[in-house]
Amino acid sequence: MRERWDQVWRGSRYLLIGLPTALATMLVLPLLMVGAISTALGVGLMLFPRIMAGLRLWGEWHRRRAAAVLGVSVAPRHATLPKGVRAQWRQLLDDGENRRDVRWVLWHIATGLPAGLAALCCVGLTVGAVVAASLWWLFPADEPLSLLVGIPVTSWGSALPMGALQLALGVALTWWAVPRLARWDARACLAALEPSAEDQLAERVGVLTESRAGVLDAHGAELRRIERDLHDGTQARLVAIAMRLGVAREALPDDSGALAKLLQEAHEGTEEAMTELRDVIRTMYPPILADRGLEGALASLTAGSAIPAELDLGELGRLPAAVEAAAYFIVAETLTNAAKHSGATRVTVRMSRRGGRLLIEVTDDGLGGADESRGTGLVGIRRRVAALDGTVLVASPVGGPTAVTVELPCAS
Incomplete structure (x- = not known):
């Protein structure tokens, strides 16, 4: 009552x-x-x-x-x-x-x-x-x-x-x-x-997009930290161990027998571990990105390409670390594909920023006919781009040319 x-x-x-x-x-x-x-x-x-x-x-x-x-x-x-x-x-x-x-x-x-x-x-x-x-x-x-x-x-x-x-x-x-x-x-x-159900969904998507951008930035920063730790710490220790093992091998007498063989195996195993560690570091976050930035890293990629490559960069501004790493790996993979499979004599890499999107275009004058099912690396590119909610378009008619166009969200 x-x-x-x-x-x-x-x-x-x-x-x-x-x-x-x-x-x-x-x-x-x-x-x-x-x-x-x-x-x-x-x-x-x-x-x-x-x-x-x-x-x-x-x-x-x-x-x-x-x-x-x-x-x-x-x-x-x-x-x-x-x-x-x-x-x-x-x-x-x-x-x-x-x-x-x-x-x-x-x-x-x-x-x-x-x-x-x-x-x-x-x-x-x-x-x-x-x-x-x-x-x-x-x-x-x-x-x-x-x-x-x-x-x-x-x-x-x-x-x-x-x-x-x-x-x-x-x-x-x-x-x-x-x-x-x-x-x-x-x-x-x-x-x-x-808000209506549609507005609530749009607002939720906006919140998730912002939170994902924050997570990607944090992830990129963490990758850079791990790369520095591995490069400056673990790799340096492995180098020191390899050097000591090499000195120990040189100091052993020729008739050491089994001990010399063990030191040789330990030395070679350490050098193999260093090689694997360098590969892991490069796939995590390329050190060149931290040292020279995306523009310098791409210039190094195109300069070292197996076929002549032209680089055309627009005004990129500040990009999230995860987007920089993805752009680097996409260009590296497409250059490798062109060198291995296309028979091209020239590759053009264009990269520009349009609002909140990063546009990457890699075009070669090869034979075309790229087939993702044959392990050409395009599947890996699609997975990396999908993780950032981007898009991939591959145009590769038989007879060429082949054009790979990627768009990545890059609003910070």
Whole structure:
């Protein structure tokens, strides 16, 4: 019972406050129109983003009230404006919340007004019964007070029972209708301000993309750290061990027999381990990337290509470490494929950045007919690119030429 009365009280307060705010929200539409029109005159360039920020605060206050009525929690939405008119307009056009704020204006007017008026009638019927029944005697005799359906009240004998009956009717209507109206209006408010399923999916994809970019950056940094540790630590120790074993072999007399053979095997095994370690380091994160950057690493690849290679680099800017490593391995693998399988006499490597995408194009003048099923390395390229959510397009008609086009997301 007490919980129900709490719902009635909260619902009444919510709807009776929502009634004047819905009337006030009707002024938002002409204000938005004035702001949009003034944009053409230049004044709105600074005014309109601030109007939308104010609307965000206004809608957010109603959103928190609606969530409190429904007993749910909602994540806060921020209404801060970045510095600079261009940044403010970019945020205004890109932020889907602004469209939902304008949609909420229409919904709040359409639901807040009727729900608030209905709550006002229910509460007014209840409060009016008490006030009117006790003050019936203030009305003139020729125009007596009327209760319920126009029944005139001319004495305490009619005022008390009619007032009690109207009070009971008002309490019943308020008890039954007000909480339902409040929940209906609150759900409408949240539905208008909450993103749709498509918007939620798009926002989730955006969050996952950002988190993946952070993971890739961290992964690249960790690979660089491991490469440095292996190169400067483990590899250096293996080199020292190999040198000592070599000195020990030279110091042994010629008739050492089994001991000389063991030292020889240990020496050769250490050198093989160093070779394998160098291969592992190169496949993890090429040291040349850390030393010379992507441009220098690609220049070294093309200079050392088995067939003449031309390198054409655009403005790349700062790239995530994982994207740099993938681009390096893609170019290295395609150059190797061209040298082994294409019969080409020349290869062209082009790399450029278009917004948030890195475009890699490797073209050779070979015989074409590249077949991924024959182990040409294209499968490995596709897997590496797929891990970064990129795309690979291979055009290799019989007779040539062969063009491998790769796009990698590189927004940091």
